[in-house]
Amino acid sequence: MVGLVAAGALLGSAVAPAPAARADTDPPPITAIADMLQQTMDGLKFQEVIDTDPPTTATAVRALKANSVDKDAKTPEQRAKTYAAAAGNQPISQQPQVDATVIELDANNRPVSAGTVLMSPQYPHGKIIPLDKNFHTSDVRWRQWDDSGWYTNHAQGTIDVVPGRENASTDFMLPYPASVLKLMINFGVLRLVDKGVISLDDTYAYNPTTVSSLCGGATSDTIRNYVDASLTWSSNGASCALLKMLWDHDAVNDLNQTFQNLGLETLQVKETNPANGGHWSNPVTMSSIDTAKLLALINGAPGTVWTASNGNAVTADVLSPSSREFFKKELGDQGMNDVLSTTNWCGADYPAPGIPAVEPQRWIAADGTVTVDGAAYQHDVRPCNANAEVTFAHKTGLVSNSGSDAGIVKSLPGKNGRNYIIAVFSNLGDQYQDPNRPPTAPGAHPVAYSEKYAQLGLAIDKYEASFGGAAAANRR
Template sequence: MPIFRTRTSRRAGAALSAAAVLLCVATPPAQATADTGAVAAFLQAAMNEQRFEQVLDLAPPTSPQARALAGVVDKDAKTAADYARLFAAAADPKPIVQQPQLDVTVLELDRQGRPLSSGTVLMSPQYPQGIAVPVDRNFHTDQVRYRQWDDAGWYANQGKGTIDIVPGRENAPIDFMLPYPASVLKLMVTFGVLRLVDKGEIKLDDTYDYQPTTLSSLCGGPTSNTIGAYMDASITSSSNAGTCALVKLLHDRGAVDELNQTFQDLGLETMQLKNTNPANGGRWSNPVTMSSLDTAKLLALVNGVPGTAWTAPNGKPVTGEVLSAASRQVFKKLLDEQGFNDMLSTTNRCGSAYPTAGIPQRVNSRWVAADGTVTVEGNKFGKDVRPCNKQAQVTFGHKTGWVGNSGADAGIVKSLPGKAGRHYVVVAITNLGTQYVDANRPATEPGTYPVAFTEKLAKLGSAIDRYETTWYARRNAN
């Protein structure tokens, strides 16, 4: 891809100072810390510092590229190569027309995994300098009117959606259209399948014959494999075909509606695996929704929480036992072996001048060849990651996702033995997918996997990790 350069005027007004930021923290009294509210103030300032409004758009609203992307039924069906070909013709990219849509949460944990405090910041054309989300002691908010993503509506309606996700929020003071979560939706699917395992309805070593009654470009044709193998492919190499098989399995078992209700019962009201196709497990589109706050809370449960994590809106306590210890272990292992480390972390591109280094994670040895390069199911990153693995500070058990107008990363960060301590969940869900690039982005090296995200997201990941390292040291010194 050619290098594009532009001059973008700086946004009027500096980022709000930490003192002016609306703070949002939930801290159970027994776990009270001296840092109440600090993460929200930091996060808002850090997001402003990145100046996301400076990215360039490879598919401006009236371009042929935009028309080619309009009305897509399966939003994840295009491959990296498909997007590269589509955007190669974008000889004159334009600055993004308005402030991008970002939904970012940091959930701070103690050594045992108990949530201590959180910060969620939303950024959009309505909130160009970001706005922090107030949450209660249960890490829950009723202060946001969450709307479903609308591809055309983001341009036409100043980032405002028209379809409400959570009923009864029409008068909430904050109005925000959630970006489509892309392949991060696979976290919901994996959770649903493991719930069936825990109920004894299926086993991971059971063979599932995937027999779609209609075909889609997203899902492909019939296959047969163990449920565990489909799940592994879904998370570690982001296999769409494997995920389609699992979604169809959930439909076959009549478990999709129950899964959506379970999310409601856990207080994760924005998490909805809706409108998928029971015939083939496809049709991943805008009715599939996840907020960064609810996704972070789900990952906290996967990570493991001793005792009560929070109380749901229905008054029932929520514990880590929503999944068995065995299922949590399976889930965490898959996240640790996820291969696409290229959004909030960029270790797959170790040593590159671009993109910059993000969260300093270790790449799982599963994907590292004898020469130190990473290849994930034929997708070659081409950089020797051994120097970065040697200097790594953390494990980052996470899942990334992207389409043209969505970029997402969600995971659990833990310090490696002997390294500076930190333990937190970070989730970023944005509309900054492969459609948006930096002015200084170099051409893709032949034969390698193209950079899918603006490096501003990696810079944000790095800033969050530095902050959390300091926070953890200060808290545990007391």
């Protein structure tokens, strides 16, 4: 189904004439990539997943609401026990929330075309959100995620993320970003580096005055090592340390204001705990379009990349060239290629192949298997690395009701010209599984995400392989 949808979109793009120049007063266009993204998401039938732990009583709903903070506190071992013990297994109660964006880049890394699609019970086939020339929309009423409200309020949020959107034509509850929020934390850290407030090689003593299960106890390390652990294997402890350091320097409110100044209005690090850097809860918000635009700035591009709604000319100089390169290197060393890319499961019958990304050598043992943070994937990735076509500098996220992945895709030398950014957020965390998911082998890292993420990633990558890079300029 996905292949047919993608092929149809490819054919349509191949014969379409180049769009004419449009006036600022013209409505935003529906781009080819947006159309392809919507068709592919609809064809994947996200609603066919099963719910392993649906709330069946009012008490269960109250418990779900009460547990809506520090959601990343579960260990892989705890998750594995949850999978083994899951007995609820029933079809998901309604269409999942999915928020997906692809931004196509030219040869100079400038965004030239983008597509954003929102899927929910209100938009079961996926709704294309037209973006203006600044890759922005004012016609979505973004709502904060609500764990229990997704079940009890027909997936409609009640807390506005961006004020003044009461008359927007689209009302959408943003999925919780899970560990993709670490992009925002590390962006804030590197802003402090660029200001000369701290250095990457400074040692930071993390001494929380209250201890949370998410963050753990006191530690001490260089900021460089904390950033590496936060981004490459998603250490919660390291990320809490970095966030507490931002609080120590009174930099969190400034970070949120910086996102507003950049026109990334849904990116908000709110209501976290200055005492320990924890309390990651629903007021921490990200949309796929703003996350993809943040990655475009991290990636770097010349001149004004877009103009914010407040009139600010936004450039990649929001980070220094050295900070951008360091950020990209860390994202490129991502060990968890198991969401939109599934290289860690190389050769497996399940999950499906995703973006054909190379696995960084630092995680690969002599037998070709990958171990990240003590968790072994038990698959030889060398054949997939030999056939890899792209690098994928990205950050993943996972909690029970959130699965996410966002990053920068670039072709390896000699491969077809990909140069794009993809960001996907959904409520399909590891509570929701595919009916065909096999049991986890003893001692192996469990398959935590629906393979529909990987199928989406592969469909987008095949499309971009045929019409990627500078050719995207003709499809805006």
